[in-house]
Amino acid sequence: MIFPWFHAALAGVLMSAAPVHHRIESFLDRTLPPGPGGTVAVARDGRLVHCAGFGLADREARTPARCDTAYDVMSITKQFTAAAIMKLQMMGRLRTTDRLGVHLGPVPAGKRLITVRQLLTHTSGLRDLGDDYAPVSRDTMVRRALASPLRSRPGAEFHYSNVGYSLLAAIVERVSGSSYERFLAEHLFAPAGMTGTGYVLPRWAPGQVAIEYDKRGKRRGAPTEHPWAADGPYWYLRGNGGMLSTARDMYRWHRALEADTILSRRAKAELFAPRVPIDRKAKVYYGYGWGVLPRSEHGRVTEHDGGNDWSFGEFARFPDKGVMVFWITNQAYREGKWNLEDINGELTPGLVQALGA
Incomplete structure (x- = not known):
C-alpha cells in the first residue's frame, strides 16, 4: 500500500x-x-x-x-468510503467509536465489540467472503459478514479486509437514508468539482x-x-x-x-x-x-x-x-x-x- x-x-x-x-x-x-x-x-x-x-x-x-x-x-475507492464516514460524523449522524450493532442491527456475540473505527483500520478481524462480481445484495453481504468466523479478535490485528469497507458502505446507507453512491456524489464529489x-x-x-x-x-x-x-x-x-x-x-x-x-x-x-x-x-x-x-x-x-x-x-x-x-x-x-x-x-x-x- x-x-x-x-x-x-x-x-x-x-x-x-x-x-x-x-x-x-x-x-x-x-x-x-x-x-x-x-x-x-x-x-x-x-x-x-x-x-x-x-x-x-x-x-x-x-x-x-x-x-x-x-x-x-x-x-483507492476506500478513501472515499472513509471520507463519507467522516462526513457523517461531522453531521452528527454517527461516531467512529460506535459499535456495529448501533447501525447494522443485531450482531452475533463474538462481533459485538467491533467498531466503525476497526472497519476503517482493517482491525475488525473480519474475513473477505467471495468473488467481487458475485450477485450479492447489501443485506445478504451484511448477514454473511456477521455470520462468518473471525480471523482474529476485534481490535487485535491488522488484516486487510475488503468486506469491512463494504460494511462501511452499508452503514453510510443506513445512517444517511441515501444510496452509497448518491451520498458520495452529493457530499464529496460535487463540492470538490468531481x-x-x-x-x-x-x-x-x-x-x-x-x-x-x-x-x-x-x-x-x-x-x-x-x-x-x-x-x-x-x-x-x-x-x-x-x-x-x-x-x-x-x-x-x-x-x-x-x-x-x-x-x-x-x-x-x-x-x-x-x-x-x-x-x-x-x-x-x-x-x-x-x-x-x-x-x-x-x-x-x-x-x-x-x-x-x-x-x-x-x-x-x-x-x-x-x-x-x-x-x-x-x-x-x-x-x-x-x-x-x-x-x-x-x-x-x-x-x-x-x-x-
Whole structure:
C-alpha cells in the first residue's frame, strides 16, 4: 500500500523547478512495451503540472488514453468510503467509536465489540467472503459478514479486509437514508468539482471509460461491463473498490483535501492519523482508507494503491510539500514479458527519475 523508498525519492525530485511533461512522456515511451494504456498526473503547489495519457484506452477503437479517461481506481475507492464516514460524523449522524450493532442491527456475540473505527483500520478481524462480481445484495453481504468466523479478535490485528469497507458502505446507507453512491456524489464529489467519479451516476462521454485487458491482452471490457447490479457493483465490491474516476478528478480530490471544502481540519486529522502499524521497520501505518508514513526526509506521506487481475494504480500525496501523484494503467500484467505491479520495482523508480532528471 505504501512504498517509502518510492515516496521519499519522488517528493525530492518534485521540488526541482525543471519541467516534467516531456521527461515523463519520453520515459514512458522508452519503458513501456506495446500494450498498456494509462494516465499519469502530477500536481505541485496547487497546480496540475502534468496530466496526460500513454498508450490506448481502447485498442480495438484505437482510442488514446487521456487526462480525462475514466478508470476503475480499485481499492483507492476506500478513501472515499472513509471520507463519507467522516462526513457523517461531522453531521452528527454517527461516531467512529460506535459499535456495529448501533447501525447494522443485531450482531452475533463474538462481533459485538467491533467498531466503525476497526472497519476503517482493517482491525475488525473480519474475513473477505467471495468473488467481487458475485450477485450479492447489501443485506445478504451484511448477514454473511456477521455470520462468518473471525480471523482474529476485534481490535487485535491488522488484516486487510475488503468486506469491512463494504460494511462501511452499508452503514453510510443506513445512517444517511441515501444510496452509497448518491451520498458520495452529493457530499464529496460535487463540492470538490468531481464530475467524472462514481459507479453509474456520472455521464461519461462515449469512449471515455478505459477498456481493461488481461495478461494475454484479451479484452475484458469496461469496468461497467463486468457483472454489476443496475446501480453499481454488487456488494462484495461496493464500498471497497470499483469506483471509476479520472486523473483530473483525482487532482480535484487532492485540492479538496488540501482545503476544508469537504472535511473539517478535525475530521482530516482523524482520517490521516497513523493508527495501525503495517510495517514497523519502515514505520508505515494505516489510517482510515489511507496508508500513512508520518515522517520521511520530505515530510508526511499519505498513499493508497489499487489493483485487480487487469489494472493497477496509485494515488500519493505529500501534504507538507503540496505534491500529488496519480497514475493508473488498464493492463497491469502481460504473460511472460512484464508485470506492471512490478511498477514499484521498475516503472515507478524510472518515473521518479524522469520527474526529476
